[in-house]
Amino acid sequence: MEPEDGVFAVKLARKAIEFWVEHERTLEKPVRFPEDFKTLRGVFTTIHTYPENSLRGCIGYPYPVLPLISGIIRSAAEATQDPRFPPLGREELDKVIIELSILTEPEEIEVKKPEEYLKKIIIGRDGLIIKKGLQSGLLLPQVPAEQGWDVKTFLENLCWKAGMEADEWKSERTEILRFRAEIFAELEPNGEIAAKE
Numbered sequence: 001m002e003p004e005d006g007v008f009a010v011k012l013a014r015k016a017i018e019f020w021v022e023h024e025r026t027l028e029k030p031v032r033f034p035e036d037f038k039t040l041r042g043v044f045t046t047i048h049t050y051p052e053n054s055l056r057g058c059i060g061y062p063y064p065v066l067p068l069i070s071g072i073i074r075s076a077a078e079a080t081q082d083p084r085f086p087p088l089g090r091e092e093l094d095k096v097i098i099e100l101s102i103l104t105e106p107e108e109i110e111v112k113k114p115e116e117y118l119k120k121i122i123i124g125r126d127g128l129i130i131k132k133g134l135q136s137g138l139l140l141p142q143v144p145a146e147q148g149w150d151v152k153t154f155l156e157n158l159c160w161k162a163g164m165e166a167d168e169w170k171s172e173r174t175e176i177l178r179f180r181a182e183i184f185a186e187l188e189p190n191g192e193i194a195a196k197e
Helices: 003-023 068-079 090-095 114-120 142-147 151-161
Strands: 042-049 055-061 096-103 127-132 135-139 175-179 181-186 193-196
Touching: 003 042, 003 068, 003 090, 003 096, 003 181, 003 193, 042 068, 055 068, 055 096, 068 096, 090 096, 114 151, 127 151, 135 151, 142 151
Parallel strands: none
Antiparallel strands: 042 055, 042 096, 096 181, 127 135, 127 175, 181 193
């Protein structure tokens, strides 16, 4: 994605967040937007407090089920209502920074034995989804890098996120998928927007 498209995406997410907080309604799609935003893509909106950089909300669509333009608007509005936190308040809007992760389509990691995951997963590049029966969990690629985890710790935290035992990634009935993300974020509230490596 071009840098200017990343800037457009984050500004749109902020607008959708502010609109939801002010009106409790979903922002209408803009009349004009880049052609690429019509493509079906997975997307997550993450809200962090500023300057502490603590998580304040993160909601998204892991699979390409919506045009990117709609996914950004919906995930941004929904991130203000992340059930792990109180709803985002009007007084917080200038005290948070917005981060957008635009995903590739998740694909299963093929292994003959679970230990192979440790060599096939790359910290900072791969986001992961774990699925077993009705349980599932997802962690974006920036999470293990920010937390300083190795691959085994990443897999254990992924299991906990899904409500599983920490070693459930070793089960033959567990499916693990990976995806990558292009990440764009505000450097300060309503401020400059940059791509994150």
